[in-house]
Amino acid sequence: MRSVPKFFVTVLLFALACSLASASDPSPLQDFCVAINCSTSAVFVNGNFCKDPKIVIADDFFFSGFQIPRNTTNRVGSTVTRVNVDLLPGLNTLGISLARVDFAPYGVNPPHFHPRGTEITMVIEGTLYVGFVTSDNRFFTKVLNKGDVFVFPIGHIHFEFNVGKTNAVAFAGFSSQNPGVITIANAVFGSNPLINPDVLTKAFQVDKNVINYLEQQFK
Numbered sequence: 001m002r003s004v005p006k007f008f009v010t011v012l013l014f015a016l017a018c019s020l021a022s023a024s025d026p027s028p029l030q031d032f033c034v035a036i037n038c039s040t041s042a043v044f045v046n047g048n049f050c051k052d053p054k055i056v057i058a059d060d061f062f063f064s065g066f067q068i069p070r071n072t073t074n075r076v077g078s079t080v081t082r083v084n085v086d087l088l089p090g091l092n093t094l095g096i097s098l099a100r101v102d103f104a105p106y107g108v109n110p111p112h113f114h115p116r117g118t119e120i121t122m123v124i125e126g127t128l129y130v131g132f133v134t135s136d137n138r139f140f141t142k143v144l145n146k147g148d149v150f151v152f153p154i155g156h157i158h159f160e161f162n163v164g165k166t167n168a169v170a171f172a173g174f175s176s177q178n179p180g181v182i183t184i185a186n187a188v189f190g191s192n193p194l195i196n197p198d199v200l201t202k203a204f205q206v207d208k209n210v211i212n213y214l215e216q217q218f219k
């Protein structure tokens with residue numbers, strides 16, 4: 001009888017190990033699963049249905065146009081162009097995607113995080129001041145020049161700021177076909193509907209006018 005609890009402990013540890021090991025996009029279980037939209041009422045778990053492999057073509061795995069600089073004339077002076085599963089259906093279930101980020105001089109990709117993916121960024125042009133903050137509020141930061149690479153672990157708040165006098169360009173790889181993005185200021189001050197200002201006034205320890213002002217910026 002003694003061995004019974006032992007057995008359950010073993011099963012529990014095994015289940016725990018499995019759940020820890022699967023903290024990423026799941027294994028594709030086949031060569032590929034090119035995404036196709038065939039139902040609007042289905043449940044999606046960061047994925048799509050698979051196209052019949054017999055009718056898959058090379059273009060399902062192809063995207064063109066990442067050499068083109070993007071327009072950075074906007075409030076923050078940066079533009080993110082994502083090639084995720086919506087633009088490149090062949091990425092479906094493969095747990096990987098790519099983005100191009102263009103920066104005007106002193107442009108910023110404001111503090112944000114990706115709920116479903118780790119990011120690895122490489123600077124192609126210019127100089128970026130980057131960093132991320134951990135769950136115990138430690139700040140890891142670096143100034144990146146052309147050819148430098150930096151990693152932002154999944155779910156951590158991070159940013160990139162162009163500290164050079166010229167444009168900057170970076171490419172970022174993600175450990176998800178659809179890493180998602182939550183930009184802190186937009187989420188907190190520009191949600192729909194708005195968060196009750198009493199919550200934000202208390203949380204940020206500022207006057208209500210400051211919260212109203214911030215909410216105006218993210219309308």
Ligand SMILES: *[C@@H]1O[C@H](CO)[C@@H](O)[C@H](O)[C@H]1NC(C)=O
Nearest residue numbers: 069070071072073074075079
């Ligand atoms: C860039 O975007 C701005 C704002 O939308 C627009 O006024 C401008 O004409 C665009 N520039 C180019 C080169 O497309």
Ligand SMILES: *[C@@H]1O[C@H](CO)[C@@H](O)[C@H](O)[C@H]1NC(C)=O
Nearest residue numbers: 035036037048085086087089
């Ligand atoms: C599927 O439909 C959504 C919503 O209409 C669209 O954004 C997406 O690009 C489509 N994906 C594919 C692979 O066709």
